[in-house]
Amino acid sequence: MSLWMTRLSQPPGKRHTMVEKVTVTVDALQALLDQLKGRGYRVIGPTVRDQTIVYDEIDSLAELPRGWTDEQEGGHYRLVRREDDALFGFAVGPHSWKKFLHAPIVELWKVVRNGEDVSIVAESPPDQRFAFIGVRACELHAIAIQDRVLLGGQYPDSHYRARREGAFFVAINCGEAGGTCFCQSMNTGPAVESGYDISLTEIVTESGRSFVTEAGSEAGLQVLAALPRRPAMDEEIAQAKAVISRTAAAMGRQMRSDDLRELLERNLDHPRWDDVAKRCLTCGNCTMVCPTCFCTSVEDSSDLAGETASRSRRWDSCFTMDFSYIHGGSVRASARSRYRQWMTHKLAFWVDQFGTSGCVGCGRCITWCPVGIDITEEVRAIRDSGSTEG
Amino acid sequence: MGAKGRKPRLAVWKFASCDGCQLTLLDCEDELLAIAGAVDIAYFPEATRGKIEGHYDISLVEGSITTSHDAARIHEVRRRSTTLVTIGACATTGGIQALRNFADVKEYTSVVYARPDYISTLADSTPIADHVAVDFELRGCPISKYQLMETISAFLAGRRPVTPPHSVCMECKIKGNVCVMVAHGTPCLGPVTHAGCHAVCPSYNRGCYGCYGPMETPNPTSLTHRMKALGMGQKEVQRVYRTFNADAPVFRKESERHDP
Numbered sequence: 001m002s003l004w005m006t007r008l009s010q011p012p013g014k015r016h017t018m019v020e021k022v023t024v025t026v027d028a029l030q031a032l033l034d035q036l037k038g039r040g041y042r043v044i045g046p047t048v049r050d051q052t053i054v055y056d057e058i059d060s061l062a063e064l065p066r067g068w069t070d071e072q073e074g075g076h077y078r079l080v081r082r083e084d085d086a087l088f089g090f091a092v093g094p095h096s097w098k099k100f101l102h103a104p105i106v107e108l109w110k111v112v113r114n115g116e117d118v119s120i121v122a123e124s125p126p127d128q129r130f131a132f133i134g135v136r137a138c139e140l141h142a143i144a145i146q147d148r149v150l151l152g153g154q155y156p157d158s159h160y161r162a163r164r165e166g167a168f169f170v171a172i173n174c175g176e177a178g179g180t181c182f183c184q185s186m187n188t189g190p191a192v193e194s195g196y197d198i199s200l201t202e203i204v205t206e207s208g209r210s211f212v213t214e215a216g217s218e219a220g221l222q223v224l225a226a227l228p229r230r231p232a233m234d235e236e237i238a239q240a241k242a243v244i245s246r247t248a249a250a251m252g253r254q255m256r257s258d259d260l261r262e263l264l265e266r267n268l269d270h271p272r273w274d275d276v277a278k279r280c281l282t283c284g285n286c287t288m289v290c291p292t293c294f295c296t297s298v299e300d301s302s303d304l305a306g307e308t309a310s311r312s313r314r315w316d317s318c319f320t321m322d323f324s325y326i327h328g329g330s331v332r333a334s335a336r337s338r339y340r341q342w343m344t345h346k347l348a349f350w351v352d353q354f355g356t357s358g359c360v361g362c363g364r365c366i367t368w369c370p371v372g373i374d375i376t377e378e379v380r381a382i383r384d385s386g387s388t389e390g
Numbered sequence: 391m392g393a394k395g396r397k398p399r400l401a402v403w404k405f406a407s408c409d410g411c412q413l414t415l416l417d418c419e420d421e422l423l424a425i426a427g428a429v430d431i432a433y434f435p436e437a438t439r440g441k442i443e444g445h446y447d448i449s450l451v452e453g454s455i456t457t458s459h460d461a462a463r464i465h466e467v468r469r470r471s472t473t474l475v476t477i478g479a480c481a482t483t484g485g486i487q488a489l490r491n492f493a494d495v496k497e498y499t500s501v502v503y504a505r506p507d508y509i510s511t512l513a514d515s516t517p518i519a520d521h522v523a524v525d526f527e528l529r530g531c532p533i534s535k536y537q538l539m540e541t542i543s544a545f546l547a548g549r550r551p552v553t554p555p556h557s558v559c560m561e562c563k564i565k566g567n568v569c570v571m572v573a574h575g576t577p578c579l580g581p582v583t584h585a586g587c588h589a590v591c592p593s594y595n596r597g598c599y600g601c602y603g604p605m606e607t608p609n610p611t612s613l614t615h616r617m618k619a620l621g622m623g624q625k626e627v628q629r630v631y632r633t634f635n636a637d638a639p640v641f642r643k644e645s646e647r648h649d650p
């Protein structure tokens with residue numbers, strides 16, 4: 001069975017009770033990067049660029065945002081120095097792993113003319129496997145959601161699958177909740193529970209920063225076995241637990257989530273939709289940064305000579321007019337209808353379609369909305385003054 | 391499309407403009423041979439001599455209408471063209487010279503010219519579409535070479551060009567850029583601006599200047615509110631909306647709300 005199928009069938013939180021916890025040092029983390037490289041992975045991790053923490057190819061630990069953190073609010077992100085030298089002392093940034101797994105632009109195929117004949121050239125699948133370093137609990141949940149959407153149905157997405165299969169996940173239990181995080185409300189974090197190959201929790205010991213580490217898969221076990229390590233001591237395990245509870249208690253945002261489907265369904269004509277429409281730019285940023293948004297548009301191109309034509313797909317957004325364009329025009333012409341479509345799909349109708357919420361509480365749509373529209377605030381406004389019956 | 395056996399005839403026309411968009415066509419160095427192979431460049435004063443004669447399958451029109459002579463000439467161009475494509479901010483919204491639309495042009499000419507009575511000009515600078523029917527518009531100051539290639543290729547293949555009217559933000563994010571407004575506090579017109587430039591300014595850590603004009607459903611009022619929170623004053627707000635596309639109705643309205 002392929003890796004993703006194994007992962008999908010794991011009941012969250014059940015599998016690792018027997019797994020041995022070990023402690024590794026910062027040096028061992030470099031060994032981990034080297035191991036993964038040696039095994040042919042393209043190693044991607046957090047790194048500082050343009051005054052933010054993005055996900056990009058990394059070679060060494062020195063490229064991690066050590067000693068940095070972020071300050072996040074609606075429409076606001078600033079990179080800030082930490083008082084300590086934590087390696088993972090920040091929350092999620094502008095990028096998500098979707099950038100690699102569900103690439104923004106994919107050429108699907110092209111067709112080339114040879115005289116009277118044509119030949120179709122299919123896109124060749126990427127020949128590299130990814131290893132992702134520092135994947136958060138909310139992000140693992142987001143990937144599981146995209147798995148369900150893109151691989152779960154009758155027509156699995158082969159392009160996504162090619163990137164997803166064989167990817168290696170080094171997860172991190174969050175030691176710092178961001179200003180717009182609300183995974184706790186969505187039951188998607190801050191503790192990683194499944195879907196990883198190796199998980200890390202950053203703690204401070206006498207010898208400096210260390211990581212309480214667990215393997216979550218056969219591949220993870222093998223890699224871990226090759227690293228310098230020692231069994232984790234009880235205090236270290238307790239410290240790691242405390243890190244998670246501290247983060248859980250420091251969420252930047254909260255949103256009651258158990259009744260969202262009913263709440264929104266009851267309030268499809270709430271005046272708040274008009275209010276948010278006045279602020280919404282219909283720019284699409286929220287959908288671009290959301291780790292679960294998966295919509296794409298297919299575009300054709302042809303060359304001047306009429307010798308080759310190609311078809312590619314790129315990320316699209318329910319905030320564009322073309323997105324709902326059918327004969328006669330766009331179905332959702334107003335900003336009101338587009339914002340409502342996005343939010344009700346994400347929080348309510350996703351459940352009918354895919355069995356879970358489409359939101360993992362990562363807070364990116366709040367931080368990266370240029371005008372700071374806050375999904376938790378919009379829900380709260382509807383909850384506080386909305387209709388209570390259907 | 392041209393009749394079977396002959397290449398479609400293409401013409402490039404210039405009205406009030408800086409020639410920057412025409413130069414974009416000349417800038418397509420690698421593709422120029424392919425263009426010349428695919429179409430007959432029958433009239434292009436910037437590049438060849440050529441005489442105005444007969445009918446053109448595709449006309450690329452650069453520039454805005456600022457004189458009564460040009461206002462008549464554009465009808466002649468329309469009559470001679472099967473497909474008329476306007477290229478650039480001047481042709482699509484009146485261009486930077488539409489700043490005159492906010493002032494008294496007589497007063498300007500009297501200040502600038504020794505003999506203002508020699509100057510024959512209209513009070514306004516207007517887009518081509520105000521005068522004749524336009525089949526397709528390419529935005530930008532200047533236009534993007536890729537969009538130009540795409541439009542000519544699409545015309546030749548008989549398909550619709552792919553030039554999406556959504557925000558610059560979409561391109562910015564697809565590229566993996568970091569948002570300059572959110573992360574650096576730099577005001578950016580990307581959210582209200584038509585895509586097409588591949589978010590070139592934000593890619594170099596600058597805010598978008600809006601040179602492609604308004605996107606499909608712009609909300610400048612909300613964006614302005616944010617830019618003011620980032621420290622912009624009344625006058626600066628007016629300035630950012632009054633550049634290459636000053637007279638595009640949505641930008642015009644927003645700048646008029648901000649008279650200092």
Ligand code: SF4
Pocket residue numbers: 286289290291292293346358359360361362363364365366375
């Ligand atoms: S809707 Fe917003 S908070 Fe929820 S997963 Fe998407 S970006 Fe994160």
Ligand code: SF4
Pocket residue numbers: 279280281282283284285286287319368369370371372373
């Ligand atoms: S909610 Fe914010 S990010 Fe999303 S489309 Fe509206 S303005 Fe853009």
Ligand code: SF4
Pocket residue numbers: 285370558559560562563567568569570571572578579580581589592597598
């Ligand atoms: S930098 Fe400008 S164009 Fe890019 S996402 Fe931010 S607001 Fe939009």
